[in-house]
Amino acid sequence: MTGDATPDEVTAKLAAYATSVEASHLDAAARHEVGRRLIDSIACAYGALDSAPVAALRAMAEERTVANGCAVWGSARRSTPELAAFVNGTAVRVMDYSDYTSGGHPSDNIAAVIAACDWVDGCVDDLVAGVLVSYEVWGELGRLYLRYKGWDQGTTAAIAATCAVGRVLRLSADQIGSALGMVVTSTISLFKTRRGEISEWKGMAVPYAAQSSVLLACLAAKGITGPLDGFAGEFGFWQQVSGEFQVERLAPGVAPVTIFETGYKHWPVEYEAQFAVWLAQRIRAEVAPGHIERLMLYTSEWTWNTIANDPTKWAPTTRETADHSLPYIMAVTLVRGRIDYDDFDPGVLHTPEYVHLMGRIAVHADEAITAISHDKGALRASVRTTAGDERHFEIAESRATPMTDEQLDDKWEMLASRSRLAAGSAGLLADLRKLDGSQRVRDLMAPLIAPS
Amino acid sequence: MDATITRLAEFAAGLSYEQLPTEIVDLAVARLVDALGCAVGGMDSDQARIAVAVSPQVSADPENPESGFAGTILGSLRRTVPELAAFANSCMIRNLDFNDRYPHIHPSDMIGGLLAGVDAPGVDGKRLVSSIVAAYEVATRIADVVRRHPGWDSGYSTGMGAVAGIAHLLGCDTATTGEALSLIATSNVHLRSTRAGGLSLWKGAATAHATSNAMFVTRLAQHGMTGPEAAIEGRHGLWDQITGEFELPPLPDCGGEYLTTRTSLKYWPVEYTAQNAVWVAKRLATTIPITELASVRLGAHTHGWREIGSDPAKWDPQSRETADHSLPYIFVRAMQRDGVDTSIFAKECYLDPSVRPLMAKVVVEPDERCDAVHPDGVMLTCDAVAKDGRAESFSVNDPKGFWTNPMTAADVEAKFRALVEPTYDSRHAARLYEYWSSVVERRDLGAGMRLFVPLA
Numbered sequence: 015m016t017g018d019a020t021p022d023e024v025t026a027k028l029a030a031y032a033t034s035v036e037a038s039h040l041d042a043a044a045r046h047e048v049g050r051r052l053i054d055s056i057a058c059a060y061g062a063l064d065s066a067p068v069a070a071l072r073a074m075a076e077e078r079t080v081a082n083g084c085a086v087w088g089s090a091r092r093s094t095p096e097l098a099a100f101v102n103g104t105a106v107r108v109m110d111y112s113d114y115t116s117g118g119h120p121s122d123n124i125a126a127v128i129a130a131c132d133w134v135d136g137c138v139d140d141l142v143a144g145v146l147v148s149y150e151v152w153g154e155l156g157r158l159y160l161r162y163k164g165w166d167q168g169t170t171a172a173i174a175a176t177c178a179v180g181r182v183l184r185l186s187a188d189q190i191g192s193a194l195g196m197v198v199t200s201t202i203s204l205f206k207t208r209r210g211e212i213s214e215w216k217g218m219a220v221p222y223a224a225q226s227s228v229l230l231a232c233l234a235a236k237g238i239t240g241p242l243d244g245f246a247g248e249f250g251f252w253q254q255v256s257g258e259f260q261v262e263r264l265a266p267g268v269a270p271v272t273i274f275e276t277g278y279k280h281w282p283v284e285y286e287a288q289f290a291v292w293l294a295q296r297i298r299a300e301v302a303p304g305h306i307e308r309l310m311l312y313t314s315e316w317t318w319n320t321i322a323n324d325p326t327k328w329a330p331t332t333r334e335t336a337d338h339s340l341p342y343i344m345a346v347t348l349v350r351g352r353i354d355y356d357d358f359d360p361g362v363l364h365t366p367e368y369v370h371l372m373g374r375i376a377v378h379a380d381e382a383i384t385a386i387s388h389d390k391g392a393l394r395a396s397v398r399t400t401a402g403d404e405r406h407f408e409i410a411e412s413r414a415t416p417m418t419d420e421q422l423d424d425k426w427e428m429l430a431s432r433s434r435l436a437a438g439s440a441g442l443l444a445d446l447r448k449l450d451g452s453q454r455v456r457d458l459m460a461p462l463i464a465p466s
Numbered sequence: 467m468d469a470t471i472t473r474l475a476e477f478a479a480g481l482s483y484e485q486l487p488t489e490i491v492d493l494a495v496a497r498l499v500d501a502l503g504c505a506v507g508g509m510d511s512d513q514a515r516i517a518v519a520v521s522p523q524v525s526a527d528p529e530n531p532e533s534g535f536a537g538t539i540l541g542s543l544r545r546t547v548p549e550l551a552a553f554a555n556s557c558m559i560r561n562l563d564f565n566d567r568y569p570h571i572h573p574s575d576m577i578g579g580l581l582a583g584v585d586a587p588g589v590d591g592k593r594l595v596s597s598i599v600a601a602y603e604v605a606t607r608i609a610d611v612v613r614r615h616p617g618w619d620s621g622y623s624t625g626m627g628a629v630a631g632i633a634h635l636l637g638c639d640t641a642t643t644g645e646a647l648s649l650i651a652t653s654n655v656h657l658r659s660t661r662a663g664g665l666s667l668w669k670g671a672a673t674a675h676a677t678s679n680a681m682f683v684t685r686l687a688q689h690g691m692t693g694p695e696a697a698i699e700g701r702h703g704l705w706d707q708i709t710g711e712f713e714l715p716p717l718p719d720c721g722g723e724y725l726t727t728r729t730s731l732k733y734w735p736v737e738y739t740a741q742n743a744v745w746v747a748k749r750l751a752t753t754i755p756i757t758e759l760a761s762v763r764l765g766a767h768t769h770g771w772r773e774i775g776s777d778p779a780k781w782d783p784q785s786r787e788t789a790d791h792s793l794p795y796i797f798v799r800a801m802q803r804d805g806v807d808t809s810i811f812a813k814e815c816y817l818d819p820s821v822r823p824l825m826a827k828v829v830v831e832p833d834e835r836c837d838a839v840h841p842d843g844v845m846l847t848c849d850a851v852a853k854d855g856r857a858e859s860f861s862v863n864d865p866k867g868f869w870t871n872p873m874t875a876a877d878v879e880a881k882f883r884a885l886v887e888p889t890y891d892s893r894h895a896a897r898l899y900e901y902w903s904s905v906v907e908r909r910d911l912g913a914g915m916r917l918f919v920p921l922a
Contacts, residue, residue: 070689077534078524078547094522094547112692164702168653195659196668200621200675201656205702206694213692215649222653226679229520239666241659249617249658 021191022246027261028154029190032147032177034266037139037451040146047273048142049150049449051113053422054278055121056446058112059105059462060353060439061429063088067108067214071101073216084132085459088435090466095232096225099129103221109355110217110337111282111429117156118167118220120276123148123175126224130182130231138458139451140182148178153272154264158256165255166203168223173197175227183235188242195240196230198251211326212334278417282355284338285316288361289391293409294347297397300407303348303371305399311340312376312394312421314387318379328372345371389413435462467644468699471651475644477717478600478630483906484692485593486599490724491906492600495564496878499902500731501574502540502560503885506918507735507808508561513671517554521546535586537681540578541907541918551582552681556674562808563670563790564735564885568606569841570613571620571727572673576601576628579677580635584911588637589654591908599726601631603717606725611712618708621656621676627749628680638688648693649683651704664779731867731878735808739770740796741865744847747800749860754852756801756824764793765833765847765861767840775830782822789816794828835861844868848900879900 021029037045049313075086075097084098088103092098098268106112112121127144130136151174160169176197180190207219234240245251252258261302263271281291290311297309313322322340332335336358337343344418345368346353356362383392392410399405417425423443430439438461445458467475483491494713508514523544526538537551540558545551556578559565565574580597583589605627612618629650633643660672687693698704705711716722734744743764750762755920766775774780775793783789789811790796796900799810836845848862864871873881879899886895894917902916 067691070691071686074534074685074689076527077530078526078536078545080522080524080547083522091527096549099548107715164707166652192666192668195666196672196675199619199657199660199668200654200672202657204652204655204694204704204707206652206695206697206700206704206706209694209701209703211695213648213694215652215691215693218691219653229678230675232520233516233671236519237512238516238668238671240668241663241666244657244659246658248662249619250662251657251659254617254659255658437914 016116020347029187037142099126100225114285172223192240193234195244198244277415312380322377503882505558511561521550552579553678591905597635600634604630619656625654627678646687648697651697767836
């Protein structure tokens with residue numbers, strides 16, 4: 015049964031789009047790009063497979079096994095689709111090395127799409143369609159910039175995940191509408207997660223929202239109805255959270271955009287901080303870290319607000335604060351010439367050389383940089399050397415931070431080779447490059463199952 | 467953790483059965499029995515059926531059989547992950563909309579989450595009772611804050627309370643409870659849209675989802691997950707986004723009142739404001755039978771009017787969810803039948819065309835006199851005119867079951883038996899009542915859960 019309501023326009027358009035996407039309609043470039051997103055995301059999962067948070071969540075999932083359930087990466091046991099989506103999604107995300115666009119990391123939803131495929135024993139074409147839907151809906155909603163209103167990216171991520179999982183489960187437009195109604199009325203999260211001293215939850219809040227979407231889509235598949243006017247209705251999403259908006263771009267047959275425009279991460283740091291790593295490399299080429307007397311950094315308002323706005327950024331005590339700390343990331347790169355996942359281990363955060371350098375770094379938000387920051391990743395630095403010189407550096411690069419196929423393969427190799435499941439990773443990479451539409455997703459992902 | 471989270475966590479972790487006054491134990495047990503009766507009545511609902519369908523059977527880790535626990539589902543031998551069991555149980559408790567009430571929430575929605583955890587190590591009847599009190603004391607205090615801000619739904623307070631109760635049930639310390647509260651405080655915001663306009667099945671499942679989330683994040687915290695610091699008071703936390711700054715009234719461990727005493731039971735299986743409508747209808751029918759009624763104006767408090775008497779959809783219910791939140795529909799059926807039971811929410815009953823002309827005689831308006839007593843009291847005013855011109859004006863206050871006019875133990879038992887006897891025979895119903903009304907003496911609650919599995 016359905017309620018008395020008719021779908022609002024946003025619900026109707028998202029559902030119409032999600033139900034229309036077929037892998038067979040995609041051109042080769044879009045399909046190839048979906049494959050690249052999978053490669054990048056799963057590479058990140060390999061890298062974080064035995065990180066503390068992923069191991070803890072996996073242990074929770076392993077307490078109980080679901081026969082014929084969904085694969086939990088790194089485990090020999092299967093679980094519910096929700097727990098698989100959550101544990102695996104956290105593995106993709108927790109290094110903060112996964113791809114990025116407005117509104118967060120679209121790859122946060124990839125594990126949920128894979129879990130849904132796993133649950134219904136779907137094929138690679140379902141996976142391709144689901145991933146594409148997730149990215150494109152994400153792109154449509156990313157421009158709402160809900161973070162400026164204090165709402166977390168999990169809020170819009172869950173909407174994208176619901177459309178994607180709904181597509182994988184082959185829900186009708188009405189069922190997707192119901193699932194969207196449930197998700198927009200009950201899966202809203204606060205931006206608090208990314209403020210102040212940041213906890214591990216930062217890397218899990220969106221996978222958590224995505225796993226919730228999996229459950230809600232499964233409920234809709236079985237007949238639970240949700241409010242079909244969850245966006246526009248009284249006390250709905252518009253009124254309480256986002257303000258009024260419309261779905262402008264998405265419609266059946268529309269060419270994909272977000273899947274191409276999403277940036278890849280070259281460094282395992284907060285997205286904007288990648289440009290800081292490159293800037294620090296330029297500085298280091300001319301000024302040795304021991305010769306820096308004072309380093310004034312100028313950033314966009316947003317970057318300052320996110321990774322340099324409070325004193326905890328100058329004295330990080332957790333991995334999550336450190337990889338969202340502009341002074342820490344600058345200091346490490348100035349010393350080492352690069353920055354890696356291990357540079358955020360709590361044991362190295364108090365390295366005297368880093369602490370000393372951080373004390374010499376000041377960060378300011380700059381209007382001119384803010385003005386171009388929607389298009390460019392830009393920073394400026396003024397360095398006063400111990401010899402008394404003033405040196406100026408700047409960077410202003412495309413925000414898309416593209417990666418070539420070769421760079422992606424290198425990232426895969428670096429992350430997968432250190433995993434205990436490295437043995438099957440070459441075969442998985444080959445399958446992901448090929449993306450045979452009829453391959454079962456369970457077979458595709460088998461290399462991430464641990465031997466029992 | 468900020469001061470608010472710390473205070474709630476200290477209370478939940480520090481509570482023990484032994485501290486509870488007898489009166490509070492009795493109230494908690496009555497709410498448990500009431501919830502179980504409602505759950506049996508709601509077991510066949512679409513929400514409960516589907517919730518069980520999406521809950522896969524699980525088996526223990528053969529290498530580590532003692533780790534964790536499986537979730538227990540009312541009326542089923544299936545063991546599933548705890549969060550899905552919490553969802554299923556709470557869907558059952560909530561479905562009839564017959565369970566208990568506090569302004570903004572149905573507190574016993576949380577009990578479904580507690581029942582899912584009875585197989586966890588260390589849980590017995592006394593622990594279950596103190597976990598109910600932990601849940602109720604937290605949820606009521608958060609609800610008192612959130613309900614002042616229109617558009618935000620009860621799932622938020624339900625989730626916070628459920629975490630306090632589940633963490634207490636599982637024996638979590640203050641730190642773990644605080645992390646779980648921080649997680650739920652930032653990730654479980656619910657919109658009122660679920661309850662506005664035409665209603666969907668989700669209305670009966672949204673708070674069950676919040677309870678499920680509470681189980682999930684509490685287990686996460688047990689596995690070492692840390693939540694955002696200052697989830698309520700910090701930047702972009704609850705204060706910033708929804709409520710503004712508030713100070714919690716003292717909890718019972720600091721001399722505060724047990725707000726569990728202010729939770730109400732429902733005597734009739736209808737929305738709370740509509741309880742009075744049934745009493746008004748019964749009284750009016752003694753002087754003006756519905757066949758002689760020309761028109762009637764019912765005056766409700768503004769919130770109740772908005773919930774169940776303001777939307778035109780309430781005069782033409784097309785779903786069970788709209789019907790059981792329709793003041794004119796419930797009023798007309800109560801006049802016809804001298805009271806109501808759940809049969810009025812059968813599809814053929816609410817779609818019945820003959821009831822529409824009678825509903826058209828009913829006007830519902832907000833009434834300042836009712837607002838003046840709400841929410842410490844509940845009042846409904848009635849101004850009726852008969853076809854022969856006779857007029858009747860009266861009001862009723864605080865229906866039976868309201869916390870100031872409590873149901874007796876016999877009322878609670880009668881309600882329980884009426885709800886469970888269609889499913890089990892009366893002997894088994896008596897056994898169920900006997901087991902659960904003496905829950906504080908029970909050690910193995912799994913046995914009590916199995917009593918709900920229908921005998922083949």
